[in-house]
Amino acid sequence: MTDNGGNGPALRQRLSRRGLLAGGGLLTAAGLGGAAGFGLARRAPGSATDDDGGTDGGGTDRVRSYATRPDLRVPVIETSVTGPVTDGLIFLTPAAGAGGRGPLIIDDDGDPVWFRQVAGPAQVAVDLRVQRLAGEPVLTWWGGAITNGIGGGEFVIADAAYREITRIRADGALYDGVVHEVEVGTGRTVRRGQARDHVPLTESYAEPPQGDRARTPFDFFHPNSVDVDTDGNLLISARHTWTVYKIDRDSGAVLWRLGGRSNDFALDDRARFSWQHDARRRSDGTIGIFDNRAGVTDAADRSRGLILAVDETSRTASVVRELAPPQALLARTQGGVQELVGGGSFVGWGAGPHFSEYAEDGAMVLAGRLPDDNGSYRAYRFAWSGQPTDRPTVVARASSDEAATVQVSWNAATEVTSWQVRGGRQPDGLAVLGEADRTGFETTVTVHGPVAFVVVDALGTDRRPLASSLTVPVRPAGSD
Structure with missing residues (x-):
């Protein structure tokens, strides 16, 4: 745990018994892939250079450098705005490529607002977002190293001056879906549950390791999001079982399964999803899901954002809206769907490496991309006011x-x-x-x-x- 002064101690003193859900899946999703580009009307301003410091002619290893900050190598982000967008900044975590890995905030022109380069060639940051702690806005992200989709690292919480408040690490290392509810002020685990106690291995669509990998652990569950539902229980997305689980927060018991081999809901073919990420309850009661439709196997030719109306009483679920990618894009790893103020959505296409914003009716109003050899685990839009403590x-x-x-x-x-x-x-x-x-x-x-x-x-x-x-x-x- 670190404390860099300033607002950190004051915020820590105000911490109530509010827990941070540190889902095992938040540490596990990884794997970056490329995708063909698409035309963009706007290119972010700045000096884009290649690894040798020369002007980049538009190749895949595009990194922006600055005379005033030669220590920063920021990926060139391209954006195209075609309609009214939601107020706020865009939050990314570029994690690959020739340079420029770390938490990154940009504006709608793709220009950097804040970038923090990770230390070491094996380190990455994922899932940068704005949350609230003790009533104050904070930045949170996960940092560490990822191998074959399994991460080892810790969650970072920083205040509006970008000073670290604390770091949180789950106890132990195993290939299971483990959820920790942590008291931020003390680091104490309030609740802990694991998938293998409630979900049989037969629900997995991932095959057990064989051949040369026969002795490696079987990643049967692979959780990648944990959301506190409106009733206080949990929604957990498990990629390898193609299922969203409603979990009793106290006992860990499965209340229902949406999707997968043991599905409890009536679903038509259009509402079925596979290899998904980031299941979240939206303010209108629907559930948003990033439907990868690809992973160990391919179930379709393109990924999608998916919004489902879910009736927990009648156990039915139907499609409210599909959010199409900016091109025929199949994201085999990562991705997420964020609800925006006003009912729109912001979608990060994971290994794409694209991100896009949609109006409430599903019309795309912004499309953006990182360099071909890069990607962002998820992408978000948040209102954010940062007050750094250093000088220009x-x-x-x-x-x-x-x-x-x-x-x-x-x-x-x-x-x-x-x-x-x-x-x-x-x-x-x-x-x-x-x-x-x-x-x-x-x-x-x-x-x-x-x-x-x-x-x-x-x-x-x-x-x-x-x-x-x-x-x-x-x-x-x-x-x-």
């Missing part, structure tokens, strides 16, 4: 005797609308030289006049000052 970062270089080019960025800041540049011959005698609207992650401002030192001020709405960079010297023209 600046690089200034003389472009002539009487002018300088100033580049500025502030990783994680969400409230900046414009930048003000102050400069002069001496660091203690700076005057305002120019101002520019924020243009993506890194903004370039050209200023005129004799200048040897500059400082840049971040301005919010109504030119409200937010923070200032350090005073930096202007580098000579042609310097690195």
Whole structure:
């Protein structure tokens, strides 16, 4: 458990006995695959470079780099907006490719707002989202290493200043579907249940390991989402049994099965799903599911977002809406369907590597993609206000005797609308030289006049000052 100061201790002191559901399946879903691209009307601004630092001509290993933050290598994200979208930012976890793996927040243009590069070549982050803890918005994600769909790592909780509040790790390691309800303030397990006590192996559509893999554990259940239902019980999606389980939260007993070999509901062919992810109750009582339709076997030629009307009394379920992919896309791993304010949906196509937003009627209003060799376990849209504790970062270089080019960025800041540049011959005698609207992650401002030192001020709405960079010297023209 870590504590980096600031709001972390204050938030920890306010923690009530609210548990975090750490589902074993949240640690297990992995495997990244490629998919052919589709045409996009908009390309995110910025400097896209390949591994050698040269301009990328549009290949699959596209990574954006910045003069002000050379430590960050952010995947180029392309977006196309074709209708009114929900307010908020887009949350991704790129986990593969030539570089740029880690939690990533972008805007609707695909431009980075915050990126945190993971440490080490074997590490990934998955499932970045906004949740609430003790009434405050927090960021949560899982970080660790994944091998053959099984992860070893921990859940991270960070505050609005991006400072870690705590990390949570499940106890023990085994190939079973285990759900832990954890008291965040203490790390104590409040409840614990495992699939093998309630689900027979015969429900699995995955074959037991054979041949050279005969001695490896049998991943018969493979849970990948846990949701607290409106009655306080749990909805669990198990990929390898093609089933959504309603589970008694106290006893762990199965109340009903939706889908799979032991299905309790009347389902027509259109309502059946397979190898699914991310079963969630929606505000209108329906259940949203990412229907992969592919995994160990292929059940169809494309994946879909699926919204089902489920009557628990009559035990019937029917399709309310299908959300079609931006192309004939079959995502064999990962994926999710998020309900948005107003009844729309945000779909991450997992190994696709695509994401898309849909209006309430199912019309696609935004399509986006990561580079071909990358992917995001899930994708979300959330309202988010971030207040980083560091300063804006600046690089200034003389472009002539009487002018300088100033580049500025502030990783994680969400409230900046414009930048003000102050400069002069001496660091203690700076005057305002120019101002520019924020243009993506890194903004370039050209200023005129004799200048040897500059400082840049971040301005919010109504030119409200937010923070200032350090005073930096202007580098000579042609310097690195």
